[in-house]
Amino acid sequence: MQTVKEIIRSLQSGESKPSEWVELSIQQIERAESSIQSFLSVQPEMAIQQAKKLDESQPSGSLYGVPYALKDNICTEGLRTTAASRILENYIPPYSATVAEKLQNENAVLVGKTNLDEFAMGSSTENSAFQKTHNPHRLGFVPGGSSGGSAAAVAANMVPFALGSDTGGSIRQPAAFCGVVGLKPTYGRVSRFGLIAFASSLDQIGPFTQTVEDAALVLEAISGYDPHDSTSAKHETERFSQALTGDIKGMRVGVLPQDALHGLDNGVADALQNAIRTLSSAGAEIVEIDLPHQSYAVATYYLIAPAEASSNLARYDGVRYGRRASGETLLEMYEKTRSEGFGLEVKRRIMIGTYALSSGYYDAFYKRAQKMRTLIRQDYEKAFAKCDVILTPTTPTTAFRMGEKLESPLQMYLNDIFTIPANLAGLPGISVPCGKVDGLPVGMQLVGRAFDEATLLRVAHAYEQLRGFSVQLAAEEVGQ
Amino acid sequence: MQITADTVRHVAKLARLAVSETEVERLTPELNDILHYAEQLQQLNLDDVVATSHSFQLVNALRADVVRPSLPREEALKNAPDSEQGQVRVPAVLEG
Numbered sequence: 001m002q003t004v005k006e007i008i009r010s011l012q013s014g015e016s017k018p019s020e021w022v023e024l025s026i027q028q029i030e031r032a033e034s035s036i037q038s039f040l041s042v043q044p045e046m047a048i049q050q051a052k053k054l055d056e057s058q059p060s061g062s063l064y065g066v067p068y069a070l071k072d073n074i075c076t077e078g079l080r081t082t083a084a085s086r087i088l089e090n091y092i093p094p095y096s097a098t099v100a101e102k103l104q105n106e107n108a109v110l111v112g113k114t115n116l117d118e119f120a121m122g123s124s125t126e127n128s129a130f131q132k133t134h135n136p137h138r139l140g141f142v143p144g145g146s147s148g149g150s151a152a153a154v155a156a157n158m159v160p161f162a163l164g165s166d167t168g169g170s171i172r173q174p175a176a177f178c179g180v181v182g183l184k185p186t187y188g189r190v191s192r193f194g195l196i197a198f199a200s201s202l203d204q205i206g207p208f209t210q211t212v213e214d215a216a217l218v219l220e221a222i223s224g225y226d227p228h229d230s231t232s233a234k235h236e237t238e239r240f241s242q243a244l245t246g247d248i249k250g251m252r253v254g255v256l257p258q259d260a261l262h263g264l265d266n267g268v269a270d271a272l273q274n275a276i277r278t279l280s281s282a283g284a285e286i287v288e289i290d291l292p293h294q295s296y297a298v299a300t301y302y303l304i305a306p307a308e309a310s311s312n313l314a315r316y317d318g319v320r321y322g323r324r325a326s327g328e329t330l331l332e333m334y335e336k337t338r339s340e341g342f343g344l345e346v347k348r349r350i351m352i353g354t355y356a357l358s359s360g361y362y363d364a365f366y367k368r369a370q371k372m373r374t375l376i377r378q379d380y381e382k383a384f385a386k387c388d389v390i391l392t393p394t395t396p397t398t399a400f401r402m403g404e405k406l407e408s409p410l411q412m413y414l415n416d417i418f419t420i421p422a423n424l425a426g427l428p429g430i431s432v433p434c435g436k437v438d439g440l441p442v443g444m445q446l447v448g449r450a451f452d453e454a455t456l457l458r459v460a461h462a463y464e465q466l467r468g469f470s471v472q473l474a475a476e477e478v479g480q
Numbered sequence: 481m482q483i484t485a486d487t488v489r490h491v492a493k494l495a496r497l498a499v500s501e502t503e504v505e506r507l508t509p510e511l512n513d514i515l516h517y518a519e520q521l522q523q524l525n526l527d528d529v530v531a532t533s534h535s536f537q538l539v540n541a542l543r544a545d546v547v548r549p550s551l552p553r554e555e556a557l558k559n560a561p562d563s564e565q566g567q568v569r570v571p572a573v574l575e576g
């Protein structure tokens with residue numbers, strides 16, 4: 001599969017037709033899906049029908065004829081949307097998410113819905129109620145999570161782009177593990193309308209792509225104010241792809257001191273040092289910055305996100321939609337419905353959140369976490385007085401083996417140490433492949449100022465041009 | 481602070497979850513681990529820090545109070561597990 005940009009060029013010049021790309025995508029899904037398991041549903045007939053219709057028309061729309069996939073917590077009218085939960089196993093949304101509508105309006109073609117950790121809660125996609133997705137670079141390893149299906153689908157060459165959602169790293173971490181680009185926009189940049197809510201003050205939708213330029217193109221298509229989401233921002237949508245000049249001379253790149261980076265795998269630390277050298281040799285100024293409260297971010301997040309989740313998931317009560325268990329009384333029906341419908345990790349988080357919000361513990365846990373969120377936000381404000389973007393690894397390690405962290409929820413949570421702070425502060429972040437260790441990709445993360453995706457993408461793109469390797473999709477290794 | 485099996489049962493009740501004894505046994509040490517980890521937030525004096533509930537200071541998002549089309553009732557009920565005469569049906573709330 002070519003990049004989004006190459007497909008657009010080919011289609012615009014009349015060299016190819018939309019149905020050719022959609023058929024290519026479906027063929028690759030048929031070939032690789034049995035080993036990767038990245039899709040919860042595929043709609044080949046619908047996609048080909050839409051593509052054939054586009055074949056007949058003049059190219060129009062910024063993503064005309066480009067096949068793509070959506071994480072299955074993004075609602076699609078008339079198409080089953082499960083959030084990888086038994087409780088929504090047969091849910092058919094009566095409306096589409098704003099991002100799905102926007103992509104439809106740009107004439108992109110939806111081929112399927114991808115696997116995730118149930119309700120986006122997890123870092124390995126192993127919490128899906130339906131299937132486990134494999135890392136296309138090494139089967140038997142996790143693709144990361146929670147948007148593991150979307151990351152794996154792009155990495156295994158099944159679609160040129162896919163959307164995911166990121167609450168504590170759920171786009172950037174799987175992008176790093178699967179060797180693709182993953183962008184979490186500024187909170188409010190992209191409408192959350194139709195995204196099945198996990199933690200509403202943190203959730204944000206963004207793209208997985210092969211290249212930074214593709215991420216910019218998709219971001220242009222999905223961002224913008226939406227009256228259906230009052231937290232979406234009234235910022236002009238810029239032509240992000242035009243910010244990619246390749247010139248980063250004098251750009252100030254903030255890096256953390258060594259002691260803030262303890263616990264990194266050696267291979268990850270080496271790849272990070274190489275990335276710093278690459279940026280420096282391109283004329284960027286490397287400045288040391290400090291995020292003194294970063295070490296509290298995981299604790300903060302694992303109170304705030306579950307608290308919001310416990311409230312958001314109260315709606316699954318077996319009354320208006322979703323699964324219902326039988327019960328003699330209303331209360332018994334609620335309790336049985338939720339117990340049968342939710343998986344263990346979802347229950348765990350609902351319980352933590354309920355506890356943190358309960359009488360007597362609210363001040364000690366939830367309120368304190370909100371105060372810590374202020375300090376983490378202020379850390380970034382101070383850091384961005386000294387630099388334009390902040391460079392860290394996306395994750396402390398490369399992808400781990402399936403099953404390795406399932407027995408220890410806390411160990412799984414600690415994997416999110418570098419990605420969580422940007423969600424707490426609402427800032428944009430991107431993961432870009434920066435090397436490989438034992439066949440598994442390493443990602444570097446850049447975090448930018450609020451609504452300054454242009455600078456973020458510019459630095460990421462310049463790095464991508466200079467890093468000395470092109471994106472290595474895993475397609476050769478799977479199903480062929 | 482120690483999470484006991486009773487705490488787990490109590491919180492499950494608040495969250496409208498029926499948990500089995502096997503789940504209580506598993507969740508008790510796990511929730512202890514996680515909340516113990518979260519106790520590091522108690523180390524700092526945060527008295528003078530203002531709480532953040534949202535990354536950006538939002539003012540109220542208001543709109544004109546006008547009638548607009550909404551989801552038709554039959555559409556809204558399509559996913560309901562049990563409905564009749566345009567309403568959802570649930571088990572008895574009160575005994576009797």
